[in-house]
Amino acid sequence: MKSSRREVLGTITTAGVVGYVSRSNTASQEETNQKIGFPLEFAWDTEFSGVSHHVSRSEETVFVGVGRESIDDQIIALDLMSGREQWTIDVSSIVGTPIYDSDSNYVFTSVGNAVAAYDYDTQEQVWQTQLQYETTYYIVHPFEDFVLAENYEIDTLGRDRYEYRHSQLVALDKSTGEIKWRIESQTRLILVGETDDTLYLSQGADVFETDPYQPLELTPEITALDKETKDERWTSPPLEDFETILDGFDQGIVWLATNGRASALDSQTGDTYWETQLTPATPSSVGQAGPYGFVLDESDTITAFAASDGEIVWQQSYEESSGQFAVTEDTLINQTDSGFQCIDTVTGEVIDTYSIVGPVETVYGDVETVAVQTESGIHLYHGQRYLTDSALDDARGIGLLHGSVLATVSGYGEKLTAAEIAFEERQYSRAQELAESAERRGRLITGGAGIAVLGLIGSIGAGTYRHLQRRKYWNQIQTDYETTVKKAVTLQDTLPEYSDAVEHRIEDGAPDQYESLDDARQAVTDLDRFLEVLDNYATVRDQITELQKSTDCDIWYVINQEERLTVEPSTPVIGLDQDVDRLQTIVEATAETLRQKTKVEQQAAEVGSAADDYDWMSAVDQAEQALREGDLDQIRDAQESLSTINTTLEMIEQRQQLVARIDSEGRVAGINQLQLQNRIEAEPYPADVSGAVDRMEIYDDLVTCIERIAVVVRWESRVATDDIVDNINSQIEKNEPDSDLQAKIAEQVNELETLREAATQAYDALDDLCSAQDSQQTTPEVNELETELHKALVAGDAEQVDDISKRLQSMVDATWELNDVIEFDWQEFENLVARLYEDKGYDTRVTQRADDRGIDIIAENGQNQLIIQAKRHSFGNNVGRPTVQKTIGALSGTSANMAVIVTTAGFTQSAKEEAGRHIGRIKLVNGPQLISELNKSHLTPVAYETLQSDGLP
Structure with a gap:
């Protein structure tokens, strides 16, 4: 129930269930003529196992950022047509x-x-x-x-x-x-x-x-x-009493106050050029399309206005609205508690309604698709425009592949043209029918293979068909040649000294000078291969330049080899390729030897005088001589010698680091760390004794295990570690460390850390219980569990610690939090408030929503009568002054002696000031105060769920 930092910093976590999708009130596309095209067709849904997800889309893809609590977040790409996952990126x-x-x-x-x-x-x-x-x-x-x-x-x-x-x-x-x-x-x-x-x-x-x-x-x-x-x-x-803002208008920016007043700022000067009262209630969602703006307020009323002068175009209430909407060019998509409505932006009339089992979190829309987001997944609908455009793409593809002959033989072109016209006129059913007909006619001619194709093409004739195939092959060769020439021009800029040779090869590769298609294809292939070799040479030359910049070592031989490379117009590609490969081999060996030489010098500086026991400087001198002379075998020998020295110096450095770690963070009472230090310092060089590297790896792991134990012991000194300490001392005493014993030690350390993790979770739950203000959970039972937790921790009983942690967490789950209440719909919220006042000793009655006059609940206890307004608002959607005024007015017409407004959000400053003028007659209860009262009551979340399952009135 506790809000994570992820939730606090900007994710929406309204509960949602991906389920069966239904629709009602279907309107025909001819009646609405909206650009998206009705009816919408449900395409797919998908679920995500995360605490939050953020959605966007491109032309063909839906992107989802999925947030998780204990594992990597993900970026997921879904195919817009099918919903199939295209790829996933894990993000830590x-x-x-x-x-x-x-x-x-x-x-x-x-x-x-x-x-x-x-x-x-x-x-x-x-x-x-x-x-x-x-x-x-x-x-x-x-x-x-x-x-x-x-x-x-x-x-x-x-x-x-x-x-x-x-x-x-x-x-x-x-x-x-x-x-x-x-x-x-x-x-x-x-x-x-x-x-x-x-x-x-x-x-x-x-x-x-x-x-x-x-x-x-x-x-x-x-x-x-x-x-x-x-x-x-x-x-x-x-901007006083600021609530929200609309942008995207040509004239300027429109902003709204909490009292529903709208003002327009000129985009050039910032001056206010109109101001009007759009709605008496606090805005909860805004949007714009073309010259119109739209405002949904807390009374579930949408107001459409002209951005040019603020004049109200239409105003309509929608009973099922849940406070959010999206706007396309000509359709407003209004989110409801159980799905969404599609509304005409010009008239405000509901075009169509779609239902989803489970609460909706957010809706997105454009002129092709509508996406509905719940906490656990996404539902996607395709408009008729998108489906028709997809059918047109399939039909167009036939023509692009097989040429204009289709139009003269099968009527393909006539059908496709008619489909395009119908599409532009938004006659989507007609356009789709024509597009599918065009595709069928096209495939009738082009489908099949071999003799089947010759039979289908009829009057075209086998000779014409072969001509078309030859033409297609020739066009591909010409396209490949043009692409290759572009590469050649780039290489001429990179290697201007070989420009003439490249120009000669371009002329030889031109396909129009060959009668045979095979000869033309081979000429283009030869040109491409020549350019590939030359490009490889350019890369090698860049590598040589970088080597010259990065070292003071004499590599004259390598440079001389590069200068000897000649490229003439008649130079055979095979010979040139061999010369470049040979130069590449020498350059790579030179680069690796220089890298090893630098590494040896750095390692020697790191370990200090300990490196003098091994004659590393002689190996460096040998390498420099090999590089000067350019003998490939000598360079490789020097490279191997330097690699061996590097292994030696790395081990010396590792030995020094391990000893330093033992002296600093790796001390645990009972472990013979002095003997371990002596073992490590006695290790010879790997060049002298085989197996030393393997032993050092075990010692490294052993020191790491000791450091991990030290962390746990510093956290809780009473944790039992005797068995692990005995095994570590046994390992230290061995002349040849035991890999199986080391694996057992590592497993014991893992178990110790698991114990600490479980205990940490238990202590966190204790802190949550103790910090709950006025909570009834801090009972003797909690104190007893805390005592048991200490005993289990000292005994090293991970199973018992985990059991206590779960019991404590279940007690935390029995505490109310604001997120629990936000998940309720308006009816559940009213019933919850009624139950709360029953717990306080009142008899309550929930009024009928159609005629409640602003009164949701009436509560009486024999002495007092209360009228209660229950406002389930989202975070930030604070109750404004109009609601307070309306409630005071309702109080005057009843026999009640006090009014109460209860909200899950807060109250604007003007609302608080209005209530202050009626002290003793009205009480404001904000979200945190409501949660405090719920936690003081006997109405726990579990008890309330039981009441719901038993049929809460």
Whole structure:
């Protein structure tokens, strides 16, 4: 039940179940004529075993960032048509929303406290850039030539109160990840919009309790910056009672206050050019399409308005709305508790309704698909536009492959043209029918092989068919030649001294001078092979240049060999290839010998005087002489000699490091570490005694085991370690260490660490129980379990420790937390509040929602009568002044003597001020206060679930 840091820093964890998908109120595409095309067709669903997931899509792929608690996060690519997994990237840090960029073919995302780019084709990480502030989730925005990341630092203001500090927007080069520029602020900084030449930023204090998406204080300013120079163009006055913002309009930016008032800021000056009251309730979701904006408020009403003047176009209430929606060009996709509605953006009429078993977390939509996200997976629907376009692609492919002859023989072209026209007119059923007909006609001519094909083509004739096949083969040869010539031009720039030879080869490789197709193909192949050899030579020459820069050693022979290489127009490719291979071999041997020589010199410096016992300098001199003379056999002998010395010096360094580790962190009472140190220091060089390297590996592992034991003992000195210590001393006493005994020691250390891990979890659960304010869980039973835990830990009983940990965790699970309540729907939440007041001694009655006049629950105890408003709001969606005023008004029309507003969120400052004017008549209960009262009651989560299963009224 405890919120993890991952959840606190920006993931949505509303419970969801991927299940059977149904739909109702189906409307025909002719009636709606929406661009996406109705009815939508359910395509696929998929589940993810993670605590959160973030979704985006490209033209053909759905990308999902899956968050997990104890294993690697993942980036998953799914085929848009079928939902099949295309690839998965495991990420060892918290992953954000993956965003695909078609220009670079990279997938960008946040990875822990960094931003990373992954190649779409290879899934290899191209770059990763650490940002300044160590937050674990960044918002990433790809632009034309850079990636913009929002990065911030969070400061603690006091218990459970935090504030965004030291924010920055960082622009990263798409290709390299290098930081191009940054914009910094002492308060929170968010990108809220952009045009071709302007960035619009929001900056201001953002104080919150525990959850960053539940702000307590937010009065930002909007700043417009020149995209190129980053100069400030204008800054708005502070936006009082700020709630949310809309961008994307040509005229400017529209922002909304908590009371439903909307204001438009001119994009050029920042001046307010209209202001209007869109809705009396607090906005919960906003969106825009073309010239219109849309606002969904907490009363489940959507208001459509014109961005040019704020005039309301239509206003409609939707009973099943759950507070979020997405907007396409002409369709509004409204999220409900059990699925989504598709609404016409022009009229506000519901076009179609789709249902999913289990609560919906988020909906996404565009002109081709709709994706529905639950906590555990994704449901994807295809619009008729997407399905028809796919059918058109199949039909077009036949024509691209087999040429215009199809149109004259089968009517293929006529059908395809008619399908294209119907598609543009949004007659998707007609377009799909015509496209499939065109494809069938095309395949009738092109299907089959051999004699079957000759029989099908009829009047075309076998001779015409062979001509088409020859033409296709010739076109491919010509295309390959043109590609090869481009490579040749690049090589001429790289190796200008061989430009004439390359030009001669290009002329010889031109296919149009050959009568035989086979001869033309061979000429292009020979040209490509020549260029490949020359490209290899360019690589070798670059390697030689780098060697000259990186060493003071005389490698004249290698350079001389390179200068002797000649490339004439008539030079045989085979001979040239052999010369380049020979030069490549010498260069590689030279490079490896230089690397070994450098390594020996560095190792000798590391180990100091201990290296003098072995004549390493003679081996270095031998290597330098071999490099000067250029004898390949001598170079390889010197390389082998240097490698042996390196092994020797590495072992000496390892011996020194092990002794140092024993002296510092690796001391455990009872272990004869002095004898172990003597054993290690007595080891001879591996060049003298075989098996020394194997022994040193065992000693290294033994020292590591002792260090791990020391960590556990420092954590809890009473842990039983006698058996492990005896086995370690036995290993130390052996002249030849026992690998089987070492494996047993390692296993015992693993068990010891498992014991510590289980005990740590148990102590964490104890801390959770003890820190729960006014909780009834800190009972004698808890104290008794704590005593048993200490005894089991000292005895080394991992099974008993694990059992106690599970019992403590079950007690933690019996404590209410805000996330538990947020998962309820509105009806469950009202019933929960009613049960809470019953626990306080009241008789309660839940009113009918259709005629509740703002009163959800009536509670009486003989002396007092209360009217209660129950508001299940998401984090950050605070209850505003209108709700308080409405509740006070309802109180006046009843015999009750007090009103109570209970919410899972909080209250705006104006709501608190309004309640303060009616002291003694109204009480405000926010989310944390509600949880405190639930934990004081006898109504545990388990007891409440039992009431639900028994038929909660």
